[in-house]
Amino acid sequence: MAAVRRYDILDTPPDAAFNRVAAMAVRLFDVPAASVTIVDTDRIWFKATYGLDGVTEIGRKPGLCASAVLRAGILVVPDTLDDPAARANPLVTGPTGARFYAGAPITTADGHRLGTVNILDTRPRSITETDAQILADLAAMVMDTLELRLAALRRLRQEQERRKEQEQARAQAERDKLMLAAYAATLQRTLLPPVLPTVPGMELACHYQTASTLDVGGDFYDVFPLGSGRWAFFLGDVCGKGSEAAAVTSLTRYTLREAAQHHHDPKDVLAALNSALLLDPATGSRFCTCVFGTLDPDPRGGYTVAVATGGHPPLFHLQPDGDGHLLVESVLPPGGMLVGALPEAHFASLTLRLALGHSLLLYTDGLTEARRRDGSMLGEHGVAAFLASRTTTAAAVLVEDTVALIASLHQQTSDDIAILALSVPPRPPHAPPAGAPTSRSTDTP
Amino acid sequence: MTGNLTMTVQHTGDLALIAVSGEIDVVTAASLRVGALEVIENGCPRLVLDLGRVTFCDSSGFNALINILRSARNADGSLALTAVPDRLARMLELTGVGPLLATYPAAPITP
Numbered sequence: 001m002a003a004v005r006r007y008d009i010l011d012t013p014p015d016a017a018f019n020r021v022a023a024m025a026v027r028l029f030d031v032p033a034a035s036v037t038i039v040d041t042d043r044i045w046f047k048a049t050y051g052l053d054g055v056t057e058i059g060r061k062p063g064l065c066a067s068a069v070l071r072a073g074i075l076v077v078p079d080t081l082d083d084p085a086a087r088a089n090p091l092v093t094g095p096t097g098a099r100f101y102a103g104a105p106i107t108t109a110d111g112h113r114l115g116t117v118n119i120l121d122t123r124p125r126s127i128t129e130t131d132a133q134i135l136a137d138l139a140a141m142v143m144d145t146l147e148l149r150l151a152a153l154r155r156l157r158q159e160q161e162r163r164k165e166q167e168q169a170r171a172q173a174e175r176d177k178l179m180l181a182a183y184a185a186t187l188q189r190t191l192l193p194p195v196l197p198t199v200p201g202m203e204l205a206c207h208y209q210t211a212s213t214l215d216v217g218g219d220f221y222d223v224f225p226l227g228s229g230r231w232a233f234f235l236g237d238v239c240g241k242g243s244e245a246a247a248v249t250s251l252t253r254y255t256l257r258e259a260a261q262h263h264h265d266p267k268d269v270l271a272a273l274n275s276a277l278l279l280d281p282a283t284g285s286r287f288c289t290c291v292f293g294t295l296d297p298d299p300r301g302g303y304t305v306a307v308a309t310g311g312h313p314p315l316f317h318l319q320p321d322g323d324g325h326l327l328v329e330s331v332l333p334p335g336g337m338l339v340g341a342l343p344e345a346h347f348a349s350l351t352l353r354l355a356l357g358h359s360l361l362l363y364t365d366g367l368t369e370a371r372r373r374d375g376s377m378l379g380e381h382g383v384a385a386f387l388a389s390r391t392t393t394a395a396a397v398l399v400e401d402t403v404a405l406i407a408s409l410h411q412q413t414s415d416d417i418a419i420l421a422l423s424v425p426p427r428p429p430h431a432p433p434a435g436a437p438t439s440r441s442t443d444t445p
Numbered sequence: 446m447t448g449n450l451t452m453t454v455q456h457t458g459d460l461a462l463i464a465v466s467g468e469i470d471v472v473t474a475a476s477l478r479v480g481a482l483e484v485i486e487n488g489c490p491r492l493v494l495d496l497g498r499v500t501f502c503d504s505s506g507f508n509a510l511i512n513i514l515r516s517a518r519n520a521d522g523s524l525a526l527t528a529v530p531d532r533l534a535r536m537l538e539l540t541g542v543g544p545l546l547a548t549y550p551a552a553p554i555t556p
Contacts, residue, residue: 310541311539332539335541337542
């Protein structure tokens with residue numbers, strides 16, 4: 001019975017291939033009825049019939065099909081009334097009134113008999129050896145069809161299983177991706193200050209966007225207190241992008257914060273970073289460009305800024321030009337080299353006065369290398385000209401306008417961009433602001 | 446914005462002259478680096494990069510040059526540049542690396 005179940009044929013809808021076998025048997029042997037049956041545990045089920053209207057199954061009474069399926073060869077009953085077992089069969093006693101029966105077993109390659117191909121007549125008769133062989137061939141044809149059907153069924157099931165596995169794998173990949181993205185977002189939060197601090201008498205604003213879809217980049221910045229009313233700030237860019245750059249970014253941030261406690265002059269802080277990056281074996285061939293500066297409160301208002309750069313594009317010192325727009329000055333201490341690339345690197349610092357109404361704008365080269373519609377890069381001059389056309393030095397407005405400028409460019413930027421603005425309001429505020437306004441977005445193109 | 450980059454290498458004495466043409470950007474910079482490092486690893490750490498046919502070079506290209514410089518120096522070699530594009534010259538100046546590289550207005554060696 002396991003063999004019958006394997007072929008999964010019981011109670012399936014009529015099938016033209018099997019019907020044709022029954023019809024062929026009727027014509028070949030010139031009999032009124034023929035059938036293809038499958039034997040179940042308690043019944044004989046008719047897969048195909050010809051001339052046996054209304055018969056779909058009969059019990060496993062011995063005599064005809066039930067006996068034929070038990071034999072290796074063909075069963076021939078020339079006259080059912082002469083056969084004690086066949087005489088009681090419903091096909092004989094019932095409306096069919098079978099007097100002649102011949103049945104060939106449908107046998108699998110491994111010797112299991114699944115059912116029979118039968119011919120019936122209402123008159124007694126005999127068949128020749130050749131006819132018996134033809135009936136056996138018809139049974140073999142049925143077996144071939146069943147094998148083909150099983151092979152197709154198996155392929156279908158395998159295909160369904162494969163599709164199911166693929167869907168499961170896809171769902172798993174999707175879950176992994178979400179988890180990785182969440183992980184990267186958490187890591188990124190450790191690489192960036194969650195919010196800029198409130199620096200007395202100063203407004204701060206920043207913008208950060210990464211080219212990576214995981215939102216982890218090689219740009220970094222921070223503003224933090226040094227004690228006694230002094231503050232430090234930095235902004236930089238690790239060469240490269242993605243997770244490797246992010247690891248160097250992390251080392252750079254912590255080294256700068258630490259070095260700022262030990263060195264007063266910004267150029268010494270960059271020299272310490274240079275040594276740290278060269279010593280760290282994990283850094284490999286990575287290096288960075290960086291601006292590092294300190295803020296000392298000026299008794300006249302505003303701050304005195306000491307700043308050193310290492311291979312970084314100039315920062316911009318902005319102040320009102322008296323005609324409603326801004327005066328833009330590039331600030332670049334001469335000779336500051338890339339940080340972490342070469343042991344003999346040297347750095348330089350300079351000081352400037354950030355008076356009332358002045359501001360400083362720091363950026364990474366993602367801004368100056370952003371491309372216009374015609375493919376040309378914005379460049380330092382392009383950024384400086386844009387800033388000169390602004391009407392206020394307020395940090396939040398400057399950052400907001402610059403972000404709008406990037407967004408207006410035709411080409412999506414392929415680099416990370418960080419912008420940090422520090423501005424001193426034109427008049428000392430009567431009351432300190434409740435918190436430094438910050439604009440922060442993490443757009444991923 | 447991603448153009449093609451081609452490199453042809455010629456050896457003259459113990460110098461390797463690498464003529465670079467095309468765009469050096471975030472996509473092609475790696476092939477420049479890999480190509481130059483191969484020349485160094487093959488025993489020729491004295492490189493001259495002819496950039497006369499470079500139509501574009503951004504910070505990725507600059508980063509590649511710094512990596513090549515470091516590899517050349519680690520192998521007791523050197524890196525010289527000829528026909529440096531304006532923007533790259535500005536980056537060399539900004540980063541203070543310019544003095545470490547010999548630069549020439551045009552190829553010093555005519556093959």
